[in-house]
Amino acid sequence: MSYCILLVDDSSVVRHMVRKAIEMSGLDVGRIVEAANGNEALQAMEESWIDVVVADINMPVMTGAEMVEQMVARDFMATTPVIIVSSEKSAKRIEELKRLGVKAYLNKPFRPEQIKQVIGEVLRERKEAVHA
């Protein structure tokens, strides 16, 4: 089964970088959907099944943290794992995001193999949870 990944970042450069890293990763990814902020991401999740969300924190309209809060409040999105990819390094910020339900946190700049590893682990957990 191929996975569907949603990339959420207001920077087209970052979306391109993450997309390229995923495409080169060898992960079984069927479709990559893009959104420029949390609000667009919620709309994309309402329209189609998403296996994992890879999102930035600081975005206009709706931030990554606000998006995660909205997802938790909506039953069918509550279990969709979110990976935050951000330049923010504050230990407290990372702790706060994990408390909100974020599965993993990756600092920018990242190496393509780090994206592969993090998404691979989250997808594996997701698959085990769905089959449990």
Place this chain on the structure above:
Amino acid sequence: MLELPSAERLTEIVAGILADATFMFVESAETKDWQGTELLCARLAMEHGERVELMLRAEPALGPTLAANLLGTEVDSEEARASAGAALGELANMVAGALAVEVFGHEAICHIGIPEVAVESTLDSIAALAATTCKTIVLTEEGHHLAVMLCAGAGA
């Protein structure tokens, strides 16, 4: 008043991010006379009680090089030219993430703004910074210059 990182530390941070993110290896340069030159500028603010503003000012030719290295494409491609501003904005975002913990500490949840990118004249930028305390460094990569300014204070 917040204590800004030293010029040496600022250089170390920016050079490290450029090497990791873009495989560009920069070295410190003398202050460059940019009078009358239009520069590609990215600026964003970091706030946690106090406000610090970061500005990156690049010679226009550096933008497509940055974009090409971030995107893994050719420097003379349409994609690299079109993404030059966004690439400098993203570099500012990465630098701000590293500087925020230097300035405010690892325990602070500081607000990092969204980069604003524009082509500006040197004189406009200097006028805007007249009332602030700034640390400025100039870096060069194969003859292309990048100035990094970190400002705190009343005008920041």
